[in-house]
Amino acid sequence: MENKTLRMVFGTVVGDPWSLTLRYPKDNLTAQDVETAMQAIIDADVFASGLTEIVAAQIIDRTVTDLISNG
Numbered sequence: 001m002e003n004k005t006l007r008m009v010f011g012t013v014v015g016d017p018w019s020l021t022l023r024y025p026k027d028n029l030t031a032q033d034v035e036t037a038m039q040a041i042i043d044a045d046v047f048a049s050g051l052t053e054i055v056a057a058q059i060i061d062r063t064v065t066d067l068i069s070n071g
Contacts, residue, residue, distance in 0.1 A: 001063070001064045001065070001066065002061070002062070002063050002064075003023070003061075003062050003063075003064055004023075004024065004025055004059060004060065004061050004062075005021050005022060005023050005024075005025065005059070005060045006021070006022045006025035006029070006034065006057065006058075006059055006060075007019055007020075007021045007056075007057065007058045007059075007060055008020045008021075008022075008034065008037075008038050008041075008054075008056075008057045009054075009055040009056040009057065010038065010041070010042065010049075010051040010052070010053065010054060010055055011051070011052050011053035011054075011055050012049045012050050012051060012052060013049075013050035013052055014050070016049075017055055018047070018049045018051060020041070021060075025059060029059070031057070034057045035054060035057070038054045038057065039054065042054070
């Protein structure tokens with residue numbers, strides 16, 4: 001099973017990194033798409049962490065192999 005996530009890392013008012021990870025990002029995302037979304041998150045000011053800047057963003061692609069799956 002292949003899993004992709006989008007990890008967005010922001011700076012905060014206290015200087016600590018804060019990350020938001022989302023599953024199932026679109027395959028055709030561009031850096032500009034993600035930067036625009038991240039800036040909108042900062043501008044909305046909806047997190048108590050006080051997001052102040054865009055630090056990084058990555059698409060994380062990993063493969064999970066189930067050895068036992070009873071459910």
